[in-house]
Amino acid sequence: MKTLLHSETKEIQIDSEGPIVIIGEKLNPTGHKKLATAYKDGDFEYVKLLASRQIGAGADILDVNVGVPGIDEVALLPKVVKIVASEVEAPICLDSADPAALVAALPHTPGKPLINSVNGEEASLSTLLPIVKDHNAAVIGLTMDDEGIPHDAETRLAIAGVILERAAQVGIPVEDVVIDPLVMAVGADSNAAVVTLRAIELIRKEFGVNISLGASNVSFGLPERHTLNEVFLALAASAGATCVITNPMRYTLALRAIDLLLGRDEYSARYIRHYRALSKGSD
Amino acid sequence: MKTLLHSETKEIQIDSEGPIVIIGEKLNPTGHKKLATAYKDGDFEYVKLLASRQIGAGADILDVNVGVPGIDEVALLPKVVKIVASEVEAPICLDSADPAALVAALPHTPGKPLINSVNGEEASLSTLLPIVKDHNAAVIGLTMDDEGIPHDAETRLAIAGVILERAAQVGIPVEDVVIDPLVMAVGADSNAAVVTLRAIELIRKEFGVNISLGASNVSFGLPERHTLNEVFLALAASAGATCVITNPMRYTLALRAIDLLLGRDEYSARYIRHYRALSKGSD
Numbered sequence: 001m002k003t004l005l006h007s008e009t010k011e012i013q014i015d016s017e018g019p020i021v022i023i024g025e026k027l028n029p030t031g032h033k034k035l036a037t038a039y040k041d042g043d044f045e046y047v048k049l050l051a052s053r054q055i056g057a058g059a060d061i062l063d064v065n066v067g068v069p070g071i072d073e074v075a076l077l078p079k080v081v082k083i084v085a086s087e088v089e090a091p092i093c094l095d096s097a098d099p100a101a102l103v104a105a106l107p108h109t110p111g112k113p114l115i116n117s118v119n120g121e122e123a124s125l126s127t128l129l130p131i132v133k134d135h136n137a138a139v140i141g142l143t144m145d146d147e148g149i150p151h152d153a154e155t156r157l158a159i160a161g162v163i164l165e166r167a168a169q170v171g172i173p174v175e176d177v178v179i180d181p182l183v184m185a186v187g188a189d190s191n192a193a194v195v196t197l198r199a200i201e202l203i204r205k206e207f208g209v210n211i212s213l214g215a216s217n218v219s220f221g222l223p224e225r226h227t228l229n230e231v232f233l234a235l236a237a238s239a240g241a242t243c244v245i246t247n248p249m250r251y252t253l254a255l256r257a258i259d260l261l262l263g264r265d266e267y268s269a270r271y272i273r274h275y276r277a278l279s280k281g282s283d
Numbered sequence: 284m285k286t287l288l289h290s291e292t293k294e295i296q297i298d299s300e301g302p303i304v305i306i307g308e309k310l311n312p313t314g315h316k317k318l319a320t321a322y323k324d325g326d327f328e329y330v331k332l333l334a335s336r337q338i339g340a341g342a343d344i345l346d347v348n349v350g351v352p353g354i355d356e357v358a359l360l361p362k363v364v365k366i367v368a369s370e371v372e373a374p375i376c377l378d379s380a381d382p383a384a385l386v387a388a389l390p391h392t393p394g395k396p397l398i399n400s401v402n403g404e405e406a407s408l409s410t411l412l413p414i415v416k417d418h419n420a421a422v423i424g425l426t427m428d429d430e431g432i433p434h435d436a437e438t439r440l441a442i443a444g445v446i447l448e449r450a451a452q453v454g455i456p457v458e459d460v461v462i463d464p465l466v467m468a469v470g471a472d473s474n475a476a477v478v479t480l481r482a483i484e485l486i487r488k489e490f491g492v493n494i495s496l497g498a499s500n501v502s503f504g505l506p507e508r509h510t511l512n513e514v515f516l517a518l519a520a521s522a523g524a525t526c527v528i529t530n531p532m533r534y535t536l537a538l539r540a541i542d543l544l545l546g547r548d549e550y551s552a553r554y555i556r557h558y559r560a561l562s563k564g565s566d
Contacts, residue, residue: 186543187551194546218544222551223558224536230510231540234517253507257514260469261501263477268470268505275506 001175003210005091006111012060014210014243019259023245024059026050029068036068048087055088058252065095073101078108085110099127106135114138120145120159125166138176153198156181160203178210185220197239204240212243230254284458286493288374289394295343297493297526302542306528307342309333312351319351331370338371341535348378356384361391382410389418397421403428403442408449421459436481439464443486461493468503480522487523495526513537
């Protein structure tokens with residue numbers, strides 16, 4: 001299945017057969033004090049730098065989140081989206097917990113963006129899906145609902161089904177819903193990754209939709225997080241995920257390696273190209 | 284399925300459900316000049332050091348190979364096996380292309396070792412399987428035959444079938460044959476890893492046997508081999524491999540991460556223990 005996104009000038013296709021699409025996560029101020037300050041101060045040069053640096057490192061899409069406590073997201077999100085869109089060609093992933101901010105930003109977002117995110121909570125479904133439909137966007141659907149995040153893969157599958165059904169009811173085509181089966185910290189629950197990997201397989205098998213993941217949660221609280229995250233990305237890709245929200249500066253090489261080993265990179269061309277870009281950057 | 288190996292004092296179980304068993308590869312002089320020289324000079328202190336260092340780094344079994352051009356393996360292999368067995372408790376994986384060296388070393392190998400390796404060539408099957416049976420050993424079976432290494436997974440499956448059948452004919456139980464479906468360099472053939480991963484799945488499904496792999500071949504000729512190897516180990520484990528011939532000093536952390544993420548490490552205990560041992564070692 002193919003989810004097509006585009007900016008004014010560039011199309012990106014998330015394909016359930018791969019290769020892996022990278023959504024750059026660095027324009028999110030959570031735990032990123034310098035960006036939070038830049039947003040507050042209106043220092044958009046730093047925003048531009050983070051945008052172009054992520055594209056240089058291999059990001060296909062840029063997540064844009066302005067969620068800083070006390071900030072007016074409705075005013076700021078459209079502004080930042082315009083700045084990012086003027087700086088890079090990549091499609092945008094609009095990331096906000098505030099529907100009003102999304103509604104404000106969408107008219108200023110060129111092309112067909114991805115919206116991050118709807119979930120199975122009734123309030124989320126009834127508020128956000130019409131917005132997604134009205135703007136002909138695509139959306140990430142998180143497999144959690146009013147009961148929280150299920151501990152088992154089967155319930156996550158069921159919630160994915162509810163999101164897809166409700167999306168269909170308002171006229172959003174199935175390929176425009178990308179399901180994120182959620183990764184919890186394996187340090188808190190040794191079974192956490194297994195549940196996510198199984199949910200990916202079940203959702204892929206049942207609905208054939210694209211799967212997106214934020215991978216770095218899995219290693220929270222444990223040492224050597226980079227190794228855990230790389231290995232988890234490989235396991236998730238093996239289970240069927242082809243879209244990752246991550247730090248492209250740290251994980252693009254591993255993601256190119258995964259695509260190469262899964263037979264999606266003839267003559268190792270993308271892998272070697274990325275390696276050369278890295279070597280050049282570090283000269 | 285469980286393959287049981289033991290030294291005089293220690294049992295190691297290769298279980299098709301995991302966790303991953305590590306066969307330390309560093310007692311192999313191929314491309315390792317210092318060890319080749321040590322073998323030639325009879326400098327067994329270096330051999331002892333490599334043995335204990337690998338165990339310290341997480342190896343469960345030690346591969347012992349004395350194949351240096353011009354060396355008398357029949358004389359040397361028994362000697363090195365005795366030295367390794369006196370230094371560490373781990374079971375031994377006897378690694379030689381010379382059946383006479385294996386025959387000479389087996390009486391000096393305590394417990395039940397693994398023999399590396401038989402393959403589908405008629406000469407290999409008819410010579411080696413009776414030796415394996417006579418000494419009540421287990422054996423690694425490589426999926427290649429008189430035609431070479433097949434380019435497709437189905438033919439590798441067929442060769443695995445031949446090896447298992449011939450082993451059964453001489454009275455070797457199926458659990459004492461560990462199949463190695465062979466990894467070729469992905470830099471030479473972009474499809475190489477896909478074929479191996481598919482062969483693992485097919486062989487696991489058809490025969491249920493344990494799968495062993497030497498993972499580092501896959502990255503031959505490419506840059507950033509460590510990332511490629513780690514990612515490949517995750518994909519191979521996901522496909523069903525639970526035994527790896529590798530450098531424990533470089534890959535144990537990733538292998539512990541894989542076991543943790545596959546739900547085989549309650550409370551992250553082994554992962555954290557290995558991390559602490561690493562930190563201590565680097566103090």
